[in-house]
Amino acid sequence: MSNKKSPWIKSLLISVLILAGIGAGIGAVIVEPIVGREGVLIPPAGWLAGLAEICRKRGTLLIADEIFTGFGRTGRLFAVEHEGVRPDILCCGKALGGGLPIAAVIARRDLFRCWETSGEARHTATFLANPLACAAALAVLDVLHEEDLAARAGRLGEILGRRLATWPERFPAVEEVRGRGLLWGIQLRAAETAKKWMLAAWARGILILAGGPEGRVAQLVPPLKINEEQLEEAIRILEGSPAAGKP
Structure with missing residues (x-):
């Protein structure tokens, strides 16, 4: 994407x-x-x-x-x-x-x-x-x-990409989502919102990198060994963050 x-x-x-x-x-x-x-x-x-x-x-x-x-x-x-x-x-x-x-x-x-x-x-x-x-x-x-981890990252990336693709329409704070495999960037509309969202994720065990202009892009870079259940749990945690805004 x-x-x-x-x-x-x-x-x-x-x-x-x-x-x-x-x-x-x-x-x-x-x-x-x-x-x-x-x-x-x-x-x-x-x-x-x-x-x-x-x-x-x-x-x-x-x-x-x-x-x-x-x-x-x-x-x-x-x-x-x-x-x-x-x-x-x-x-x-x-x-x-x-x-x-x-x-x-x-x-x-x-x-x-x-x-x-x-x-x-x-x-x-x-x-x-x-x-x-x-x-x-x-x-x-x-x-x-x-373990053919590259192909596995591609398969899990398709799952993650389908979920994230709906976020700009569902969450007012999200401006754009882009990525490939297990490397994704979620661009927030405001740097302060991005900071709050990432801190909320960290508090619940999800480590996110800040990147892009003004640190407005939350970067998802999960380990290649992550399984589908863990990935789904991470998505649920991120979607439940108040900082992302209500769908």
Whole structure:
């Protein structure tokens, strides 16, 4: 479910037109397939694929930032898969470590060859390749594969999306709802209402992230291991919050 009416879409499309007209000379474009912390902003269908095609024709590297959306969050292993896009470089982290700090870069083989050395340290860090974090990451990847958590997030996301889609009409405080898989943003009309609503949810055991302009977007990012019964209970709690307004 995308945010077709959001005003940022116009700026997003203009940026692509500018890029298309510049021609060669741009080394790389970095993009989030879904903008997470700014309020779960989802580009229109075809936008990311169009951007990838422009980059390909211009010889510009496309770098996808999947730190927030990667590893099953949106119903696919990576969010770029919804558009059939294969970026030149993909950045990931967060969920990869299952709570432990770790990040990784995935890239085309020919790009990694640029980092080959004859002995000098071209890239290093004090805590690079921490063995505990790497062991956790391997375990996370095993569970993702064995339990098919990405597909599961997609199925649960359809259930959640159907329920949330009615909220703008049912609850006066809700302006717009948008999301994919188990990543959803509920945009409230007023920042103060959003704050009260999130505090009420926290008091009843539902943790919500504040995002978007003025913190008006309540972000629902449940664990991929959540079951349908738990998801339904969370929805009931959120719908029962006085701050959301009466249906």
